[in-house]
Each structure stands twice: as structure tokens, then as C-alpha cells.
Amino acid sequence: xxxxxxxxxxxxxxxxxxxxxxxxxxxxxxxxxxxxxxxxxxxxxxxxxxxxxxxxxxxxxxxxxxxxxxxxxxxxxxxxxxxxxxxxxxxxxxxxxxxxxxxxxxxxxxxxxxxxxxxxxxxxxxxxxxxxxxxxxxxxxxxxxxxxxxxxxxxxxxxxxxxxxxxxxxxxxxxxxxxxxxxxxxxxxxxxxxxxxxxxxxxxxxxxxxxxxxxxxxxxxxxxxxxxxxxxxxxxx
Amino acid sequence: xxxxxxxxxxxxxxxxxxxxxxxxxxxxxxxxxxxxxxxxxxxxxxxxxxxxxxxxxxxxxxxxxxxxxxxxxxxxxxxxxxxxxxxxxxxxxxxxxxxxxxxxxxxxxxxxxxxxxxxxxxxxxxxxxxxxxxxxxxxxxxxxxxxxxxxxxxxxxxxxxxxxxxxxxxxxxxxxxxxxxxxxxxxxxxxxxxxxxxxxxxxxxxxxxxxxxxxxxxxxxxxxxxxxxxxxxxxxxxxxxxxxxxxxxxxxxxxxxxxxxxxxxxxxxxxxxxxxxxxxxxxxxxxx
Ligand SMILES: Nc1ncnc2c1ncn2[C@@H]1O[C@H](COP(=O)(O)OP(=O)(O)OP(=O)(O)O)[C@@H](O)[C@H]1O
Ligand SMILES: [Mg+2]
Numbered sequence: 001x002x003x004x005x006x007x008x009x010x011x012x013x014x015x016x017x018x019x020x021x022x023x024x025x026x027x028x029x030x031x032x033x034x035x036x037x038x039x040x041x042x043x044x045x046x047x048x049x050x051x052x053x054x055x056x057x058x059x060x061x062x063x064x065x066x067x068x069x070x071x072x073x074x075x076x077x078x079x080x081x082x083x084x085x086x087x088x089x090x091x092x093x094x095x096x097x098x099x100x101x102x103x104x105x106x107x108x109x110x111x112x113x114x115x116x117x118x119x120x121x122x123x124x125x126x127x128x129x130x131x132x133x134x135x136x137x138x139x140x141x142x143x144x145x146x147x148x149x150x151x152x153x154x155x156x157x158x159x160x161x162x163x164x165x166x167x168x169x170x171x172x173x174x175x176x177x178x179x180x181x182x183x184x185x186x187x188x189x190x191x192x193x194x195x196x197x198x199x200x201x202x203x204x205x206x207x208x209x210x211x212x213x214x215x216x217x218x219x220x221x222x223x224x225x226x227x228x229x230x231x232x233x234x235x236x237x
Numbered sequence: 238x239x240x241x242x243x244x245x246x247x248x249x250x251x252x253x254x255x256x257x258x259x260x261x262x263x264x265x266x267x268x269x270x271x272x273x274x275x276x277x278x279x280x281x282x283x284x285x286x287x288x289x290x291x292x293x294x295x296x297x298x299x300x301x302x303x304x305x306x307x308x309x310x311x312x313x314x315x316x317x318x319x320x321x322x323x324x325x326x327x328x329x330x331x332x333x334x335x336x337x338x339x340x341x342x343x344x345x346x347x348x349x350x351x352x353x354x355x356x357x358x359x360x361x362x363x364x365x366x367x368x369x370x371x372x373x374x375x376x377x378x379x380x381x382x383x384x385x386x387x388x389x390x391x392x393x394x395x396x397x398x399x400x401x402x403x404x405x406x407x408x409x410x411x412x413x414x415x416x417x418x419x420x421x422x423x424x425x426x427x428x429x430x431x432x433x434x435x436x437x438x439x440x441x442x443x444x445x446x447x448x449x450x451x452x453x454x455x456x457x458x459x460x461x462x463x464x465x466x467x468x469x470x471x472x473x474x475x476x477x478x479x480x481x482x483x484x485x486x487x488x489x490x491x492x493x494x495x496x497x498x499x500x501x502x503x504x505x506x507x508x509x510x511x512x513x514x515x516x517x518x519x520x521x522x523x524x525x
Contacts, residue, residue: 053414079416091411093404095521103397104404107416150415 004067006031006158006190007052012061014051021047023214024061029158029207031066032188034180036201038235039211045194046088048211049162052192053085054078065158079108084151088162088194090143092150094136098127101135101150108154120149123179141172148176152183161193165200173197177204201231210234240367248489251375252497253482254382257474258440259455260462261385262433264474267463269406269426271328272321275335277434277459278452279342284309284435285442285451286346292357298443305439306432313431317424325423339452346449354447378440385433386475392429393470402426461501465508467515476516480504 005028012025021044029035037045050056052063054075063071070078079085084105093101106115121128124145130138135146144164151159161180165173177200183189195201201208208220208231224230263277274280288305292298316338324330361373393399404412405422413419437455445451462481466473481501488500512519 055410055414074418075410075413076416076418079414085414087411087414091408093407093411095407096400096403100400100403103400104412104415104417107401154416 003031004064005029006033006066007192008062008064009052010062012048012051012063013059014047014056015059016047016056020059021214022051025211025214025216027209027216029190029192031190032184034184034191034193034204034206036205036208037192037194037211038196038201038208038231040236043211044214045211046162047214049085049087049160049192049194052160053083076107080110082108082110082155082157084108084154084156084159086144086147086151086159086161086164088166090140090147092135092138092143092146094134096135097132098135098138098146099131101146102127102153105150105153108151108156110155113155115153116155117153119183120153123152123182124149124175141168144168145172145176148179156189158190158192161191163194163196165195165197173200180204196235198228198231198235201235202226202228208234240369243366244369245486245490247371247375248486249482250379252485252489253478254375254378255441255455256458256462256478256481257382257386258378258433258437259459260466260474260478261389261470262430262435262437263459264463264466264470265389265433266427266430268468268470268473269402269430270321270325270423271406272325272331272427273328273335274430275332276316276339276342278456279339280309280313280431280434280452281438281455282342282346282449282452283312284438285445285447286350286354286438287435288439288442289354289357289447293355298360302436302439302442305442306436309435309438310428310432313434314424314428316431317427321427322420322423343449343452350449352448356445356447357443359443372444374443381440382478385436386471390471398422398425457498458501461505465505465515467512467517467519469517469521472520473515473517476520480508480516 007029009025009027013020013022015021025048037048039045047056051058054073058071062069065081065083068081070081093104102120109115126142127146127149130142135143138146148164164176180191181204184191202225205225206222208225209216210218210220218234220230220234262280263274266272266274284305287308288301291301291304296304320334321331324334359372359374361377363370363372365371393403401412401417402422405417405419409419445454462474462477465481466477481504484500484504485497489497
């Protein structure tokens with residue numbers, strides 16, 4: 001028997017106040033995989049991430065992390081199973097300093113593990129320079145780096161990354177992609193990310209799910225992900 | 238000349254201490270949780286009663302006051318878990334619920350302990366400057382108010398609890414997604430607010446008559462301070478207490494006690510007309 005996937009979702013439904021958005025999502029992400037979710041605006045990608053994190057209750061379906069079912073677990077209990085969440089729009093704590101933002105991320109650390117400041121400051125040196133600056137006064141790109149570092153400092157085993165490249169200059173996008181890829185190679189970090197940026201998808205994803213109208217409608221294999229036109233067609237679907 | 242300057246400074250310090258101590262708990266519960274706690278005065282009463290009971294049982298004054306604060310804090314945590322937590326995103330309902338708690342507490346105390354309880358005298362005696370004499374204890378209260386502000390600043394900026402509490406108020410969903418148990422943070426915050434109310438009750442217990450409605454002696458000034466200050470404890474409550482204490486001391490000096498209160502209420506009306514989000518909203522303008 002092969003080991004259970006790191007994240008497994010079956011028949012997941014969720015929505016906002018009676019308005020259904022997710023209409024039965026099925027997907028699985030293996031341990032150490034980097035998987036992308038793509039799809040047009042408004043198909044429910046962010047809703048999926050929020051439901052996985054428990055910020056939006058599932059109305060049906062099952063979510064499993066490794067061997068445990070988490071469908072009804074509160075967000076903070078899920079997070080402590082080693083999930084790092086980086087929301088679309090970043091959601092840094094605006095009136096706290098960069099280093100205070102990172103301190104909140106320490107909550108993710110499993111028993112006895114020390115936070116990984118060395119790692120996040122190596123990947124995102126600007127954060128060390130700006131440690132005492134209030135997060136709300138950082139540029140968009142810096143806030144995105146902070147949001148990622150805040151999730152990584154507690155040494156998660158899987159991260160949920162929602163549109164990291166949105167509204168950010170290309171050089172920072174590359175830094176982020178490099179940092180994620182390095183962590184995946186060195187520590188086997190599992191990554192599920194939502195993305196619309198073709199280069200980011202092609203350079204990072206090992207597998208890709210295409211989403212439409214609240215369902216997974218297709219998936220792209222590693223070979224298909226190397227073909228620019230196939231990916232572009234899937235994005236425009 | 239010098240004695241009258243001292244008299245003014247003393248009145249200013251006395252008013253400042255009272256405003257800070259009366260308002261701190263209310264401000265923290267409002268600023269960190271968005272809850273308007275109409276039972277604030279009853280937490281103060283709880284602290285005062287427990288302090289006096291402990292002092293009569295033979296505990297030294299500081300320990301008795303600590304008991305009062307602790308008792309109010311524990312009652313606060315229990316009430317938060319039982320009632321407030323279920324109403325967190327319903328501000329109007331929390332107002333009604335805390336008002337109900339306040340009525341139950343006042344009437345309950347009246348039934349169980351009677352209309353008044355024997356007090357304890359003000360410690361330390363007095364000193365005089367010029368022709369007036371001043372209570373040493375009230376000078377001590379001024380020092381305690383300043384130390385309390387410093388202590389609260391350290392609590393919310395230098396401790397892990399403080400960082401998580403601020404994260405929870407700023408972006409609650411994100412705090413919980415990072416593993417913060419926001420329900421526990423809220424219970425602790427409410428407990429700290431209630432304990433501060435209890436502390437105020439304990440500190441002022443020696444200077445007042447103990448009656449079940451004694452909380453009302455604090456509540457107007459506490460609310461005035463929080464309304465003028467706005468949502469931030471440090472950038473709001475502290476400056477508001479300075480401004481209001483100054484107004485109050487001036488009015489008392491010129492026209493007497495009653496006018497002190499009238500001056501406070503006028504100051505609120507003016508501040509709210511000019512700065513609808515209070516002093517802290519003004520200090521933090523454009524910084525969100
Ligand atoms: N808080 C909300 N309340 C009500 N409806 C919402 C809410 N958030 C999103 N929606 C709706 O749910 C649907 C899915 O939105 P979602 O944000 O998940 O899409 P998305 O795929 O992430 O889009 P984008 O690419 O623009 O980020 C949309 O129709 C949106 O209008
Ligand atoms: Mg989205």
C-alpha cells in the first residue's frame with residue numbers, strides 16, 4: 001500500500017451564506033509534491049484555500065491531512081498540524097512590526113522545535129533589514145515576502161499559497177519561487193499553490209489541477225506542464 | 238503662589254490617576270475585543286468588596302488589593318466563556334448582556350450582603366503644603382497609575398501574549414490560521430480587563446463607602462475617557478486621561494467639584510465633534 005497523500009480532499013463543498021461556491025472538489029497532493037491550482041477569476045480558488053484552512057466551514061466532503069481527518073477542526077488546530085497559510089492579499093498584521101508578525105508565525109512550531117529565523121532571513125534578507133518597521137508601511141512585494149516568511153518561520157510541512165505573484169514585481173516573484181523550490185528540495189516541503197502567472201506555474205509546479213465553477217475539471221501531468229501552449233489554454237479555459 | 242500651584246498639580250494628578258485606573262480595564266476590553274462592557278462598574282465593585290473582606294480578614298493591604306483584582310479577573314474569565322464568547326460578533330447583544338450582568342450583580346450583592354458594608358480607613362495619613370493638607374495615599378495612587386500604564390505597555394508589546402492579542406484584534410482570521418487559539422486570547426484579554434477593574438476597586442476601596450452601586454461612581458469617567466481616547470489603550474486612554482484631568486482640575490479649582498464633572502462632559506462633546514474616532518483615531522490617522 002502506498003502511503004496516504006499529505007493532503008486529500010474528497011467531495012468538498014463550501015460557500016458563502018447559502019451561495020454554493022465549491023461544488024464537490026476532489027484532489028490529492030502527495031508528500032513533498034508541488035501542486036498548482038489554476039483557473040479563471042472567481043471560480044473559487046481562494047474559497048478552496050480558505051475551506052482547507054478551516055476559515056470557511058465545509059458543508060459536505062472530507063479533508064484529510066496525512067492520517068487525520070480535519071474537516072471539522074478549528075483553523076488553529078489545523079495550523080498546528082503543520083500547515084502554513086499565505087492568503088491572497090497577504091493579510092499581514094499592519095500595526096505590528098515585521099519581527100512581531102514573524103513572532104505570531106512561531107505559534108506553528110511543533111513541540112520543542114525552534115523557529116527558523118535563520119532560514120527566512122536568508123531567503124528574504126529585506127525582512128531582517130526592516131525588522132522594526134510596521135508591516136502596514138511595507139511595499140506589496142515586501143508584504144508578500146513577510147506573509148510567506150511568517151508561515152515558514154514555524155517550520156510547516158505543507159504550505160497553502162494563494163496567488164503569491166499577484167501585483168508583485170518580477171524579481172521578487174523569482175525570489176519567492178526560488179525559496180519555495182529550495183525548501184521543497186531540502187526539507188520535502190509540500191506545496192499547494194494558486195497561481196495565474198504562466199512562468200511561475202511552469203517553473204514551480206510538478207502537477208496542476210484546473211478549476212472551473214467550483215469543481216476540478218482537468219489535471220495536467222508534469223509533461224503537459226512543460227508545454228507552454230497547453231498551460232496557457234488551461235489557464236484561459 | 239507655590240501652594241496653589243501644588244494644589245492644582247495635586248488635583249490634576251488625582252484626577253489623572255482616577256481616570257486611568259477607572260478606564261484601563263474598560264479600554265482594554267473595548268480596544269482589544271470591540272466589546273462595550275456595561276458591567277465594568279460591577280467588576281470594580283467586586284474588586285472593592287473582595288479587597289475589603291480580605292483586609293478585614295487580616296491580609297496586608299497590597300495582598301488584599303491583589304485578591305480583589307484576581308477575584309474580578311476570574312469572574313471575568315468565567316463570564317467571558319459563558320456569555321461574551323457567544324456574542325463576540327454581535328456588539329449590540331453584548332451591550333444588553335453586560336447590562337443584564339451588571340443589574341444582576343448589583344441586586345445580587347444588595348440581597349446577599351445588604352445595602353452597605355463596613356469599610357477600611359485610608360492608610361498613610363496626610364501631609365500639608367501651605368494651608369492645605371493632602372492624602373499620602375492619593376499620591377501613591379498617582380504613581381500606581383503611571384506604573385500601570387508602563388506595565389500595560391510592556392505586557393502588550395514585550396510578551397508573547399501581548400503580540401498574539403494584538404494580532405488577534407488586527408486580523409483575527411489570519412491569527413487563527415497561524416495557530417493562535419483566538420478564543421483563549423479573548424478570554425485572557427477579558428480577564429485582564431476585569432482584573433484591572435477589580436484593581437481600581439481595590440485601590441479606591443479605602444477611600445469610599447462600600448455600596449452595591451459603587452461602580453457608578455467610576456463608570457461615567459471611565460466611559461468618558463474611553464470615548465475621548467478611542468480604541469487604542471496607549472495612544473488613546475493615556476492622552477485622554479491627561480487632557481481630561483487637566484480640564485477637570487481647572488474647573489474644580491475655579492468653580493468646585495460639580496463643575497469638574499460638567500467640564501469633563503463638555504470636553505467629550507467637543508472632542509467627539511472634532512475627532513469622531515477619538516484621540517487615538519486622530520493620532521493614527523492615515524496609518525492603517
Ligand atoms: N466573502 C464572500 N462573500 C460572498 N461571496 C464571496 C466572498 N468571497 C468570494 N465570494 C464569491 O465566491 C466566488 C469565488 O470567489 P474566490 O475568491 O474563491 O475566487 P478566486 O478563484 O480565488 O478568484 P481570483 O482569481 O479573483 O482570486 C466568486 O463568485 C466571489 O464573488
Ligand atoms: Mg483568489
